[in-house]
Amino acid sequence: xxLVRFSALCAALSACVVTMEAMGQETTPAMVxxxxxxxxxxxxTAVDVKVAExxxxxxRAEYPNIALEVERSGSExxxxxxxxxFASGIKNVDVVNSSDASHFLGWKQQxxxxxxxxxxxxxxxxxxxxxxGYYAVWRAxxxxxxxxxxLVTPQEAPTGYLDLLDPKWKGKLVKSHPxxxxxxxxxxxxxxxxxxxxxxxxxxxxxxxxLQSTTASPKSIASGERAVMVDGNEYNMFIEIEAKSPVxxxxxxxxxxxxxxxxxIFAEAPHPNAxxxxxxxxxxxxxxQLLVNEGGLRSVHPDxxxxxxRTPLKDIKLLLDDPAGMLxxxxxxxxxxxxxxxx
Amino acid sequence: MEAxxxxxxxxxxxxxxxxxxxxxxxxxxxxxxLLPLFWLxxxxxxxxxxxxxxxxxxxxxxxPAFVRPLWxxxxxxxxxxLGCIIAAAPMAWLVSRTDLPGKRWWxxxxxxxxxxxxxxxxxxxxxxxxxxxGLVNQAYYALFGLKPFESASLxxxxxxxxxxxxxxxxxxxxxxxxxxxxxxxxxSDLEEASAIxxxxxxxxxxxxxxxxALPALLGGFIVAFLQSMTLFGTPAILALPAGVDTMTTxxxxxxxFPPQLGLAAAASLPLLVITVALLRAQAAIMGRRGxxxxxxxxxxxxxxIRLGGWKVPAxxxxxxxxxxxxxxxxxxxxxxxxxxxxxAPLEGNLSLEHWRFVFFEFSQTQLALKNTFVLGVTAATAGxxxxxxxxxxxxxxxxxxxxxxxxxxxxxxxxxxxxLAVGLFLxxxxxxxxxxxxxxxxxxxxxxxxxxxxxxxxxxxxxxxHPELEDASRILGGTRLRALLDITTxxxxxxxIATWIFIFIGSIRELSATxxxxxxxxxxxxxxxxxxxxSNDWGPIAVLSIxxxxxxxxxxxxxxxxxxxxxx
Numbered sequence: 001x002x003l004v005r006f007s008a009l010c011a012a013l014s015a016c017v018v019t020m021e022a023m024g025q026e027t028t029p030a031m032v033x034x035x036x037x038x039x040x041x042x043x044x045t046a047v048d049v050k051v052a053e054x055x056x057x058x059x060r061a062e063y064p065n066i067a068l069e070v071e072r073s074g075s076e077x078x079x080x081x082x083x084x085x086f087a088s089g090i091k092n093v094d095v096v097n098s099s100d101a102s103h104f105l106g107w108k109q110q111x112x113x114x115x116x117x118x119x120x121x122x123x124x125x126x127x128x129x130x131x132x133g134y135y136a137v138w139r140a141x142x143x144x145x146x147x148x149x150x151l152v153t154p155q156e157a158p159t160g161y162l163d164l165l166d167p168k169w170k171g172k173l174v175k176s177h178p179x180x181x182x183x184x185x186x187x188x189x190x191x192x193x194x195x196x197x198x199x200x201x202x203x204x205x206x207x208x209x210x211l212q213s214t215t216a217s218p219k220s221i222a223s224g225e226r227a228v229m230v231d232g233n234e235y236n237m238f239i240e241i242e243a244k245s246p247v248x249x250x251x252x253x254x255x256x257x258x259x260x261x262x263x264x265i266f267a268e269a270p271h272p273n274a275x276x277x278x279x280x281x282x283x284x285x286x287x288x289q290l291l292v293n294e295g296g297l298r299s300v301h302p303d304x305x306x307x308x309x310r311t312p313l314k315d316i317k318l319l320l321d322d323p324a325g326m327l328x329x330x331x332x333x334x335x336x337x338x339x340x341x342x343x
Numbered sequence: 344m345e346a347x348x349x350x351x352x353x354x355x356x357x358x359x360x361x362x363x364x365x366x367x368x369x370x371x372x373x374x375x376x377l378l379p380l381f382w383l384x385x386x387x388x389x390x391x392x393x394x395x396x397x398x399x400x401x402x403x404x405x406x407p408a409f410v411r412p413l414w415x416x417x418x419x420x421x422x423x424x425l426g427c428i429i430a431a432a433p434m435a436w437l438v439s440r441t442d443l444p445g446k447r448w449w450x451x452x453x454x455x456x457x458x459x460x461x462x463x464x465x466x467x468x469x470x471x472x473x474x475x476x477g478l479v480n481q482a483y484y485a486l487f488g489l490k491p492f493e494s495a496s497l498x499x500x501x502x503x504x505x506x507x508x509x510x511x512x513x514x515x516x517x518x519x520x521x522x523x524x525x526x527x528x529x530x531s532d533l534e535e536a537s538a539i540x541x542x543x544x545x546x547x548x549x550x551x552x553x554x555x556a557l558p559a560l561l562g563g564f565i566v567a568f569l570q571s572m573t574l575f576g577t578p579a580i581l582a583l584p585a586g587v588d589t590m591t592t593x594x595x596x597x598x599x600f601p602p603q604l605g606l607a608a609a610a611s612l613p614l615l616v617i618t619v620a621l622l623r624a625q626a627a628i629m630g631r632r633g634x635x636x637x638x639x640x641x642x643x644x645x646x647x648i649r650l651g652g653w654k655v656p657a658x659x660x661x662x663x664x665x666x667x668x669x670x671x672x673x674x675x676x677x678x679x680x681x682x683x684x685x686x687a688p689l690e691g692n693l694s695l696e697h698w699r700f701v702f703f704e705f706s707q708t709q710l711a712l713k714n715t716f717v718l719g720v721t722a723a724t725a726g727x728x729x730x731x732x733x734x735x736x737x738x739x740x741x742x743x744x745x746x747x748x749x750x751x752x753x754x755x756x757x758x759x760x761x762x763l764a765v766g767l768f769l770x771x772x773x774x775x776x777x778x779x780x781x782x783x784x785x786x787x788x789x790x791x792x793x794x795x796x797x798x799x800x801x802x803x804x805x806x807x808x809h810p811e812l813e814d815a816s817r818i819l820g821g822t823r824l825r826a827l828l829d830i831t832t833x834x835x836x837x838x839x840i841a842t843w844i845f846i847f848i849g850s851i852r853e854l855s856a857t858x859x860x861x862x863x864x865x866x867x868x869x870x871x872x873x874x875x876x877x878s879n880d881w882g883p884i885a886v887l888s889i890x891x892x893x894x895x896x897x898x899x900x901x902x903x904x905x906x907x908x909x910x911x
Contacts, residue, residue: 048878049875
């Protein structure tokens with residue numbers, strides 16, 4: 001009897017080994033075939049919706065048999081939806097991208113992620129990937145200030161955060177929300193650490209228009225609804241500048257928050273093979289170059305070239321993100337911020 | 344009597360299933376309506392460890408983070424109600440009593456503002472009334488040689504008052520309808536008497552007509568108040584950017600991770616209590632002073648008052664109100680859908696980019712359209728069947744329980760959408776029935792929410808069919824079911840179709856309950872638009888708004904055909 005059990009166990013084990021092999025790091029024809037059988041892959045992302053659909057279009061062109069579903073929202077909203085779904089036993093998401101890098105610390109700790117290192121990531125610098133292969137920086141951007149050039153001249157434009165407290169900016173500012181956006185949360189954490197909460201309290205008395213997404217505030221100053229942006233995605237500013245919108249980026253003299261945005265595969269992804277195909281695709285030099293060229297993003301891929309007209313990162317005073325330091329404070333930051341600026 | 348007419352040997356075929364069926368319906372409705380409320384009440388008095396506590400309520404009435412939104416909700420809703428009366432009462436009087444030109448068209452446009460989803464109106468008004476880039480303000484600055492930021496804007500929709508203005512634009516049709524119906528029903532004898540005695544028209548209107556129409560106006564005020572109080576989209580779009588919370592946005596905020604369900608449940612209860620209280624007040628006001636008994640002559644029989652030179656300001660009132668609620672918003676949505684940059688001049692700006700994006704690139708569109716249609720069709724079908732059966736059982740007073748049926752079918756009118764959603768979320772996120780994450784939970788929300796409207800609609804059709812016709816069929820040996828299928832159903836066919844379309848339209852535009860119940864797989868068009876709002880993607884929002892409005896108006900055209908057919 002034990003022999004039967006033993007051989008059953010062996011069979012189960014070897015089946016495991018076979019699946020492990022099928023889920024290897026490189027995208028193999030077998031993996032693509034298995035992914036095509038799964039039919040689709042679901043990607044929750046916080047990147048701007050048009051950038052996300054641009055990536056999706058490129059993916060569909062390369063893998064016409066794998067349907068890619070994009071669910072885009074702010075990082076904190078993405079986190080909230082995933083938490084809510086998991087709490088209710090719903091398994092929908094395969095691959096996740098969030099600009100709140102601390103999310104990945106939490107997910108890894110709770111053993112919710114699958115370990116998978118895309119071939120390109122092996123060449124990434126160590127600080128941009130998890131040592132155990134659970135996630136890696138897919139894109140990076142800065143949380144920049146900016147202004148509308150039709151409403152503000154370069155001479156009068158603010159040069160840093162403290163300038164924004166000048167009464168002349170009252171009613172002219174727009175800002176995104178750390179309760180919604182991971183970029184804004186990362187930036188708010190950095191600014192609160194640098195300038196203290198009393199700075200934010202003073203800022204909240206400046207009649208700041210409160211938007212949600214850091215993709216929204218660049219669009220707001222581009223339309224002329226507000227003159228100066230307290231925080232917003234650098235990449236959306238590049239997109240606006242490319243589209244000839246009258247906006248200009250300000251790299252604050254106090255420093256500009258540098259926001260890394262990893263992706264990861266969930267351990268219980270309903271489409272594990274398709275998830276791996278997508279994850280590998282996201283990190284290829286070609287996709288990364290697409291993000292940089294069309295999406296205005298920064299890439300940590302060693303082969304990617306920055307367009308000449310963008311200020312190189314080395315010339316910008318950066319406030320590096322600190323996911324581990326931020327993680328225990330997130331709830332408190334959101335609460336204090338909401339009390340000052342509203343929902 | 345009936346029993347003796349039955350053939351004794353017909354067996355189960357002739358068994359009258361009405362009574363057990365009716366009991367089953369009462370049970371079904373009770374579960375549908377009462378279960379969410381039960382969970383709401385229970386959760387509001389439990390802490391995280393499920394131990395009894397009143398802490399949530401204490402926080403609700405002490406913490407300024409809740410007291411302020413509650414106060415904002417109350418005063419803005421009252422302001423909307425008053426604004427609606429100030430605009431709609433004269434409009435109703437003009438349409439009902441005077442020789443105002445173009446009455447038919449004004450009525451059609453008022454119907455159009457009635458069916459415009461309020462959140463679409465709010466989207467449009469962001470583009471019109473944003474203080475600096477809004478097109479109305481841009482025109483104002485250009486006209487007077489002013490500059491944005493330097494001078495005050497003509498209108499600022501990102502404020503509590505801006506929200507009141509936009510809410511009123513899509514709520515006034517309720518007050519108009521109440522007032523116009525009341526005026527049509529009030530005989531004009533008294534007004535004529537006043538005119539004969541030499542009072543000028545304005546005096547008659549103020550001292551005779553107004554007091555007579557007052558209960559209807561109060562009723563309209565209450566409906567407008569309740570509408571505004573329970574809206575989620577408009578405050579989220581217009582007030583949140585100004586840092587102003589209402590109760591609905593606050594409840595939504597409590598659902599952000601980690602959800603504070605006990606507080607959310609407690610915060611829902613004031614809305615529920617206010618709604619029930621005001622609806623009772625309304626019933627009392629409108630019930631006590633019914634005018635159908637005053638005289639046999641109806642208002643329309645009287646001679647219309649000649650406006651003369653007053654025609655100009657009268658028409659101007661309609662132009663301004665309907666311009667703000669229909670012409671400008673629809674215009675700006677069309678413009679935004681076809682230009683690259685919504686705030687820039689048209690020249691060199693035209694583009695089909697947003698249409699291409701929405702229908703060929705945006706991977707949410709297909710899913711959201713499909714979900715919206717599936718929900719609309721299933722909710723309308725199930726809802727129509729349900730209200731038809733309930734209407735039949737309760738109006739024919741056939742069996743025990745008919746009172747409860749009518750009560751339960753109309754009770755959801757007192758449950759604001761977002762409150763219903765909190766209740767449904769609490770009721771169906773744990774065993775035995777885990778529905779969260781499926782379309783079923785949203786389906787339940789839609790059916791429950793639309794029950795009262797459907798019931799009213801079908802009841803008016805059923806009342807027109809005299810029971811004698813069914814009795815004839817029963818006497819000839821048919822069962823209750825036969826009579827229903829062969830006699831009543833064909834007679835109320837048009838009413839049933841109208842009910843179906845009403846529920847369908849109500850469902851495809853639903854936002855305030857869906858916003859708490861959807862997941863990535865179960866998104867609808869309305870929540871997709873709300874997601875796009877958070878990243879200021881106005882072009883795609885305009886395209887989806889136009890699509891939704893087009894579907895709505897096609898459906899209304901269909902209703903119109905069927906109701907016209909009935910009249911012929």
